[in-house]
Structures are given as C-alpha cells and as structure tokens.
Amino acid sequence: MTDEDAMKHAIAVCREGIRRGQSPFGAAIVKEGLIVAATHNTVRSHNDPTAHAEVNVLRAASRVLATFDLTGCTLYTTCEPCPMCLAASHWAHVDRVVFGAAISDADRAGFREMPVPADELAAMGKCELKLTGKVLRDECSRLFHEWKAAGNGTPY
Amino acid sequence: MTDEDAMKHAIAVCREGIRRGQSPFGAAIVKEGLIVAATHNTVRSHNDPTAHAEVNVLRAASRVLATFDLTGCTLYTTCEPCPMCLAASHWAHVDRVVFGAAISDADRAGFREMPVPADELAAMGKCELKLTGKVLRDECSRLFHEWKAAGNGTPY
Numbered sequence: 001m002t003d004e005d006a007m008k009h010a011i012a013v014c015r016e017g018i019r020r021g022q023s024p025f026g027a028a029i030v031k032e033g034l035i036v037a038a039t040h041n042t043v044r045s046h047n048d049p050t051a052h053a054e055v056n057v058l059r060a061a062s063r064v065l066a067t068f069d070l071t072g073c074t075l076y077t078t079c080e081p082c083p084m085c086l087a088a089s090h091w092a093h094v095d096r097v098v099f100g101a102a103i104s105d106a107d108r109a110g111f112r113e114m115p116v117p118a119d120e121l122a123a124m125g126k127c128e129l130k131l132t133g134k135v136l137r138d139e140c141s142r143l144f145h146e147w148k149a150a151g152n153g154t155p156y
Numbered sequence: 157m158t159d160e161d162a163m164k165h166a167i168a169v170c171r172e173g174i175r176r177g178q179s180p181f182g183a184a185i186v187k188e189g190l191i192v193a194a195t196h197n198t199v200r201s202h203n204d205p206t207a208h209a210e211v212n213v214l215r216a217a218s219r220v221l222a223t224f225d226l227t228g229c230t231l232y233t234t235c236e237p238c239p240m241c242l243a244a245s246h247w248a249h250v251d252r253v254v255f256g257a258a259i260s261d262a263d264r265a266g267f268r269e270m271p272v273p274a275d276e277l278a279a280m281g282k283c284e285l286k287l288t289g290k291v292l293r294d295e296c297s298r299l300f301h302e303w304k305a306a307g308n309g310t311p312y
Contacts, residue, residue: 049247049260059206063203085249114281115282116277121272124270126271
C-alpha cells in the first residue's frame with residue numbers, strides 16, 4: 001500500500017465524518033500493509049475535546065492490536081497533527097506520521113490551532129518518529145471546503 | 157478550595173492508580189470550587205497510549221458537564237503536562253493548569269518524556285490558559301518513589 005493509498009482511507013473516513021456533522025479530519029493506521037483502524041474526529045458527537053481523528057485512531061488501533069505500543073505502525077492523517085496528536089503518536093511509538101493538509105489550512109478554516117509546526121515540535125521533543133507531509137495535500141485541503149459547503153458544523 | 161486542596165485530590169487518585177499497578181500520575185478538574193472529576197493514568201489497564209491522567213480527566217469532566225468546552229475549569233495534575241496533555245487542555249478551553257512535579261522528575265523515573273517545558277509550548281502555541289507549577293512539588297515528586305517502591309509497574 002502506498003502512502004497515497006493509505007491517505008485515501010483517511011480521506012474517506014473524513015468525508016464520512018463530515019456527513020455525520022463532525023469536524024473535517026480523518027486518520028488511518030497501517031501496519032504491514034494493512035489498515036488496522038480508520039476513524040474521524042468525534043469531538044462534537046462524543047463531547048470529548050481530545051477526540052481528534054489521530055487520538056481516536058491511536059486508541060482504536062491499540063484496542064485492535066491489544067497493546068499501547070504501536071511500533072511498526074504508520075499513522076495517516078488528513079491534516080498536520082496538532083501538538084496533542086503529535087505527542088500522542090510519540091507515546092504510541094508509531095514509526096511514521098504522514099499528513100496531507102497543513103495546520104495553517106485548518107487555521108484558515110477557523111479552528112483554534114496552536115501555531116506549532118509538527119516538525120518543530122518533533123525536533124524539540126527528540127521524537128524518533130518520521131514525519132512526511134503534503135501527501136495528497138490538495139485533496140486534503142479541499143475537505144475543509146467540503147465541510148463548509150455541507151453547512152453542518154462550526155469550528156472550535 | 158485552594159490549589160493545594162485540589163492537588164491533594166490529584167495526589168489521592170494517583171496513589172489509587174499506583175495501588176492498581178498503573179503509572180504514577182493523577183489529575184483532578186475543579187469548577188466553581190467543586191471537584192468535577194479526578195482520575196489517574198490508565199495507559200496500561202486500558203491499552204491506551206493516550207490515557208494519561210490529564211487526558212482521562214478532561215474526557216471525564218466533559219462527560220460530566222456534557223460539553224467539550226471546559227471554560228471556567230482548572231486542571232490539577234501531579235506532574236507537569238507533556239505536550240499531548242497541554243494541548244488537550246488548550247482544546248478543552250480550561251482556564252488554568254496547575255501542576256506539582258516537573259517533566260524532569262518523570263524523566264528521571266524512566267518515562268520517555270519529550271523534553272518540552274509546558275510553559276514554552278504554551279507560549280509557542282499562543283495558549284490562553286494560565287500555568288502554575290510546583291504546587292506540592294515535593295509530595296508529587298515522591299509519588300514516583302512510592303510507585304517504584306510498590307514494584308508493580310515499569311515506565312514506558
């Protein structure tokens with residue numbers, strides 16, 4: 001499975017989230033070429049400020065694999081991880097984090113983002129995970145417009 | 157309720173976690189002088205890499221208050237929040253985060269901490285929350301020794 005193939009799964013669950021009135025973020029976790037889990041943001045439906053797509057998918061993959069050590073896994077996310085999600089990936093020991101849109105895209109869509117680039121925080125935090133950005137960035141950025149056009153959500 | 161009073165609740169749930177074989181971190185959330193929720197780290201018991209005490213208590217308080225907006229709340233935690241937990245506090249809109257021990261204390265106990273001080277990340281992230289550290293720091297630091305003495309956990 002290529003990075004683009006895996007990102008398409010993250011995009012698909014993001015769109016499912018938009019249909020459900022959730023915020024426009026999706027994520028998937030891949031291990032040995034297989035999707036382990038794929039989920040969208042559920043901050044609104046679960047009244048959970050930590051329920052970003054990445055946190056949700058790390059929790060889901062840990063349940064599926066019955067371990068909190070996700071060594072060997074890659075996390076795909078439609079948007080550059082915020083500090084919460086990057087640090088969650090560090091704690092989960094994922095090998096790589098691959099993202100599409102940038103934090104600045106989410107910021108422009110109205111989300112109250114912390115302006116901390118993932119690569120800067122990873123360097124400061126001496127994280128061992130590898131970061132790859134801009135995978136299907138245009139399609140991932142368009143998700144914010146699709147979400148606004150759907151008219152069933154507001155940023156937080 | 158003073159900061160010290162509230163921190164004692166976080167310390168009490170931390171000790172409960174140690175008794176249960178969990179990692180030595182506790183947290184409590186206070187609103188208008190009342191404890192809304194108090195929980196310990198459950199990374200091991202729940203196989204959840206994101207289940208730090210702070211994330212758990214933010215989720216619990218959001219359930220109790222039926223909102224993901226914890227404006228007006230203060231988060232008390234026995235240890236300086238890691239980037240995941242500080243950013244979770246930002247997303248939850250808590251007014252203040254009050255901590256006891258320092259990240260360096262957790263690091264010395266063997267946890268794979270990101271060496272990112274909470275105040276630095278809060279400044280970089282333009283977070284509006286207020287941070288207060290070193291509240292009952294000695295007692296909070298001793299929790300790491302109590303945990304080691306209990307002999308029922310290893311750091312991750």
